[in-house]
Amino acid sequence: GKSIGNGFPLAMCVTTPEVAEAFADSSLHFNTFGGNAIACSAGLATLKAIEEDNLMENCRVVGDKFLRGFNTLREKYEFVGDCRGLGLFLAMEMVENKTTNKALPLYHFSALHERIRDHGIFIGKGGLYGNCFRIQPPMCVSEADAE
Numbered sequence: 001g002k003s004i005g006n007g008f009p010l011a012m013c014v015t016t017p018e019v020a021e022a023f024a025d026s027s028l029h030f031n032t033f034g035g036n037a038i039a040c041s042a043g044l045a046t047l048k049a050i051e052e053d054n055l056m057e058n059c060r061v062v063g064d065k066f067l068r069g070f071n072t073l074r075e076k077y078e079f080v081g082d083c084r085g086l087g088l089f090l091a092m093e094m095v096e097n098k099t100t101n102k103a104l105p106l107y108h109f110s111a112l113h114e115r116i117r118d119h120g121i122f123i124g125k126g127g128l129y130g131n132c133f134r135i136q137p138p139m140c141v142s143e144a145d146a147e
Contacts, residue, residue: 008042055139059087103129
């Protein structure tokens with residue numbers, strides 16, 4: 001996911017009050033750096049920037065633009081399957097054809113991935129069958145960048 005410390009090593013856990021309460025009187029957990037003032041400052045500064053720069057809305061707007069572009073490619077190419085995502089967590093599935101939606105064989109996918117990298121574009125790969133391109137650009141990516 002996106003770094004809560006904006007590059008500073010920091011993590012968090014979100015849970016329900018019931019789950020948190022179960023750990024309150026337990027020695028089953030520990031954290032070496034829990035409550036570190038510098039880490040807390042980095043996390044608060046990151047959250048402040050996200051709010052002040054309206055980055056959550058930017059993620060929605062730019063993510064929608066990326067998804068529309070992915071779906072345009074899906075309409076154009078037989079080997080582009082499902083395109084999905086929420087905000088800036090996006091994936092484009094590669095298939096043999098749209099009739100069967102069978103995953104593009106790994107050797108074809110890997111060749112395509114390498115060709116994309118040859119053009120200086122670095123994107124992730126994943127999916128249950130290893131046939132999805134995944135992008136997770138920074139939250140500050142613009143609509144112009146998405147174009």
